[in-house]
Amino acid sequence: MENPPTGVHGIRELGALAQAIDATGADLYREVGAGGANTVFSPASIAIALQMALRGARGETAAQLARFLHLSDAAAAAGDALRALSADLAAAARAADFTLRLPNAMWIQSGLPLQPGFADWIHGIAEADVRDADFVHEAEKARLEINRMIADQTADKITDLLAPGTLDAKTRLVLTNAVYLKAQWAHPFTAAATNDAPFHLDGGGTVTARMMHVTTHLRYLRGDGYQAVTLAYQGGRLALAVVLPDGPLVPVEAALARGGLRSLTDGGRVTEVALALPRFRMTADFKLSAVLHRLGVIQAFRDDADFSGITSAGRLKIDEVVHKAYIDVDEKGTEAAAATAVIMRVAARIAPARPPVVVTVDRPFLFAIADTITGVPLFLGRVANPAVR
16 A cells, blocks of 8 residues: 555644554454454444544543554544544545445433533544434334444445344443445456356365456565455555465464554555456454453443543443444445444554466455555455355
């Protein structure tokens, strides 16, 4: 990915925010990617939702969340960089004619007073849609309304984000972030060239994949034990990065955990590539409380959690963080969506002509959809078996 901008907004913190989300994504991948199956999630969605919670956290609760989010200044909680990122991406989407939405929302128990500073930040910086809910008497109605809003924001790709029973009379606040992307390739695959081909699974065996083909100029990197190719979407602001190991995927996953996505995709050059890539589609959902505990976010879930920056009318703690994601990659482009809910309750560049580089993605690989300017990973995942949907 390219270096962060210095002139678009003049906000140096935007680069720091991008690096923080990349690092958080690598940490999460290590946890949610265990087991070797297909997986997809949105580092950006999870990080943004938890940054909203961090804004109201204090003391050790804030310190633990900030460490997990790789933010050195817990009080700033990304600040103007969060708004600048959303504004830049929205402007790029309008100019390039692709669809990208990253809406935030907050559902709060009717009558619960918010601290003025938190309310101002939620409205002004996070630009969240703030809505009242009656969790005490009508928790199920609130759950259905939240799910309906998320479905609308994601073109019905994320439905039933909150399962029955997730909210109850002790729920006081739900913070949500959704991400929806629909974009066409800058260099589309030719549908007539798609054919069945073997895909070799880690551990032995093959499955049949619908393999797409295109020969064009793409950004290509030969790394240590892997190849990385970047496919731009129309407008060039967003791109799909595919990281293909020379052998099993595990060493590449370890490198991701150590240095983040940018450590695997930075550098390279634009060259002619003959690419074969399987079509794939997948969904995934997670309850993240146990994952966050393992990554050092502990106090936020305990009765002694300190979210006094949100409200002074009772003590709050995080009950659960839920996340769902969807991605569909075909000859025309990509449709992807994700949503995260933080549920809080009462505590208790082109080279000279040469033969094309051949990249045949016929074994498990990593993928990411990222902002080519800042490097923010909107989606991150693994295709272990493209035949599984």
